[in-house]
Amino acid sequence: MTLNQTVAVFGAYGHTGRFVVSELVRRGWRPIISGRDASKLNALGAAYPGLDVRPASVDDPDSLDRALAGAAAVINCAGPFASTTAPVIEAALRARIPYLDVAAELEANLDTFKHYAERARDAGIVIVPAMAFFGGLGDLLATAAMGDWAAADEICIAYGLSSWKPTPGTRAAGQVSRQRRDGRRLVFTNGQMAFRSDAAPIAEWKFPAPLGTQPVVAEFTMADTVTIARHLKTPEIRSYMTVAAVKDLMEPDASPPVAVEENGRSAQTFLVEVVARSGGNERRASASGQDIYAISAPLVVEALRRVVSGLVHGTGVLTAGEAFDARDFLESLRQEHLALEMP
Ligand SMILES: NC(=O)c1ccc[n+]([C@@H]2O[C@H](COP(=O)([O-])OP(=O)(O)OC[C@H]3O[C@@H](n4cnc5c(N)ncnc54)[C@H](OP(=O)(O)O)[C@@H]3O)[C@@H](O)[C@H]2O)c1
Helix, strand or coil: CCCEEEEEEEECCCCHHHHHHHHHHCCCCCCEECCCHHHHHHHHHHHHCCCEEEECCCCCHHHHHHHHHHCCCCEEEEHHHHHHHHHHHHHHHCCCCCEECCCHHHHHHHHHHHHHHHHHHHHHEEECCCCCHHHHHHHHHHHHCCCCCCCCEEEEEEEEECCCCCCCHHHHHHHHHHHHCCCCEEEECCEEEEEEEECCCCCECCCCCCCCCEEEEEECCCCCHHHHEEEEEEEEEEEEHHHHHHHHHHHHCCCCCCCCCCCCCCCCCEEEEEEECCCEEEEEEEEECCCCCHHHHHHHHHHHHHHHHHHCCCCEEEHHHHHHHHHHHHHHHHHHEEEECCC
16 A cells, blocks of 8 residues: 655744755655745745645634645644644544644643543544654653663653754743743652742753763753653653753843754754663663754654554554654664664
8 A cells, every 4th residue: 555645734834844844855755835824835835846835724624624635644833832733633633644743832742632632542543742852852762761661760851952042933832831830840750740930950960972061950841751751650750951052042032043054954963861760770862963943853754654654552642752662763863863872
């Protein structure tokens, strides 16, 4: 049977959407490019003659149905996801096709599990939220690090970003998330999410060479905490982010990423290290590469390939680590996209 390689991308002309469209085309998929602004879509379409351009709005279910018609799956890159996730998932459920997104808003990620786990499972549909740098990569690394361990005393995720020039979408998503939690922070402790109102502590993390020891903001909870907590047994998930990256992010006039390569990648580098500890033993896994927005494209496109080919464990709302063979998934990105260390 030949695979339907048509895939709808909602939010196709955003910074991340463009990386996703480019990666899809490179890997032989036929993206339907969709989003709310017809003129921005047409401008993107001009760079990809022959692609289907289908404007759609989250306020107009019929337009979403038209955008998804004939697609094997939909990838949602339009954030803040608080506004886009539910309407696009509803359209995917009506079309009976898988849904993947790159959401890094904790509240939106949690909502996807809360509202759609049962409905998607009943419908036999696969939904993979946060299938990107935040949410997907850390979960795959944690799952690979855990290996045959049934549980861990704690799982730590340290993000070593050289800098972080946020896109308008990232800044807006952060603002929406902060509002939704009344300016408080979220942490995962004693087996559950808890709010904190004090300032996040500063600590040090010893990254593998060449990064070495770096000052980090502790309790920097990202989407990986939501995805890891869904399926790996541990009472404590601790996250750390390099201070340099947090400073960039907090700049009131934070500038967007600047491309230094023809493919749009910025000079930003990343190293994500996950440590699982159990009874005095520890297991580490890490991945490094360039540009957290750019890497989200091969992550979500590889997930798409596996979902559409049936290389996925179950149906319903699944995290990357639950849905896929984590080691095999990461290995598939080793040559072109990631440098990896796994136990
Ligand atoms: N998990 C991760 O690691 C990861 C990685 C990359 C991106 N992200 C997330 O993905 C989102 C997009 O990021 P980006 O870098 O692509 O930002 P961006 O360049 O600012 O693009 C945002 C896109 O979302 C669209 N959009 C926003 N609200 C919309 C709505 N209500 N209806 C339809 N379209 C809407 C925008 O369309 P208009 O131009 O018409 O406003 C634009 O196409 C952000 O939330 C970001 O946090 C997460």
